[in-house]
Amino acid sequence: MLAAASVARTAGSDAAPAWIRVEVSNEPEAKTATRIVEGVIRAEAVDGGLLLEQRDGRLDLFQPGVVLARDPIPPPAALETPRDVGRRVLGELPSGFDLLVTKHYVVCFDTSRQYAQWAASLFERLHDAFTNFWARAGCDVRPPDRPLIVVIFSDRRRYEDHATRDLGAATDRVVGYYNMLSNRVTTFDLTGVDAVKADLQTRGQPSPDLLARPEAAGLVATLIHEGTHQLAFNCGLHQRLAPVPVWVCEGVATYFEAPDLASSRGWRAIGLVNQPRRDQFLRLTDRGWLEPLLRDDEAFRRPDAATDAYARAWAVTSFLIKTRKQDFVNYLAVLAKKCPCEADSEQRRIEEFTAAFGRPDAAMEQAVAAFVVRMR
Numbered sequence: 001m002l003a004a005a006s007v008a009r010t011a012g013s014d015a016a017p018a019w020i021r022v023e024v025s026n027e028p029e030a031k032t033a034t035r036i037v038e039g040v041i042r043a044e045a046v047d048g049g050l051l052l053e054q055r056d057g058r059l060d061l062f063q064p065g066v067v068l069a070r071d072p073i074p075p076p077a078a079l080e081t082p083r084d085v086g087r088r089v090l091g092e093l094p095s096g097f098d099l100l101v102t103k104h105y106v107v108c109f110d111t112s113r114q115y116a117q118w119a120a121s122l123f124e125r126l127h128d129a130f131t132n133f134w135a136r137a138g139c140d141v142r143p144p145d146r147p148l149i150v151v152i153f154s155d156r157r158r159y160e161d162h163a164t165r166d167l168g169a170a171t172d173r174v175v176g177y178y179n180m181l182s183n184r185v186t187t188f189d190l191t192g193v194d195a196v197k198a199d200l201q202t203r204g205q206p207s208p209d210l211l212a213r214p215e216a217a218g219l220v221a222t223l224i225h226e227g228t229h230q231l232a233f234n235c236g237l238h239q240r241l242a243p244v245p246v247w248v249c250e251g252v253a254t255y256f257e258a259p260d261l262a263s264s265r266g267w268r269a270i271g272l273v274n275q276p277r278r279d280q281f282l283r284l285t286d287r288g289w290l291e292p293l294l295r296d297d298e299a300f301r302r303p304d305a306a307t308d309a310y311a312r313a314w315a316v317t318s319f320l321i322k323t324r325k326q327d328f329v330n331y332l333a334v335l336a337k338k339c340p341c342e343a344d345s346e347q348r349r350i351e352e353f354t355a356a357f358g359r360p361d362a363a364m365e366q367a368v369a370a371f372v373v374r375m376r
């Protein structure tokens, strides 16, 4: 999951959304190279910084000095059809991509149609499972108001070329990702991944069924994980660029991602024991980790600490969902109200957590650990 690298202060995030057309320079110094962007103001900084949401859901963060002119415009008369949305995405991709439109998704792919259909059915099942789960828990989730975009490359190299812009050097570790600004999930044909390919060579015809095999479980988990982020930010669980603690975003995604090897499609159920995360959590022996995990997002950004932080986020979230579900739903409702670019502080995070669940002290940390040990 990607967030903006830096966010300006907000002036009035509760102001009514207004459509504007802005002329922006691509670089603050080179004012000759400009482009026009239309969208709704999501946040505005006192120093002139602007967060704009375009019609397709893409967020653009313009630093002060980049916006050369701005004019109010009327809102667009008609909504785009999913096919219109897809065609526009195709225009941004290399040649050779095709479109698959399903109930909630627009999939742009240059893989076989069969693979794209498999991926789309996985995401559709996730969509239904995700919205049912939270609605039944009493969460105020709503269906996404626009199609969710998924881009699938057939070839890992082309995917990496495309993804490098978003991910930088981390691309080789990531088989798919959700970008909070573009609001898209991007991935590539996982049947081309080495572990799966070795198996393919002995079996002949490539088939998405291969992805139900244990060696592919981690790959399917990644797709579900990234698809869960996309849903959480589009169904009202959280708002993009709002100060939602990373442990919550990642806790929810890891809670959903657990592969279900009994299912022929590789994923079916929610909240199964996530064995890889559980194993990782049980390997950790240091104490005093809970409060720092809740206080800031630091551990998730450090390569040497991120895996541990994900395992702990999964443990805390599972503990709270299974033992304090109503409190967790109420806490999510507090987070859902946070606006893009809203101010945040370590103190506020701890206060909000404490108001929902009590103090994150040694006793709570021990309760989480004991819960994970007991899990089957």
Ligand SMILES: [Zn+2]
Binding pocket: 001, 225, 229, 249, 250, 253
């Ligand atoms: Zn994630």
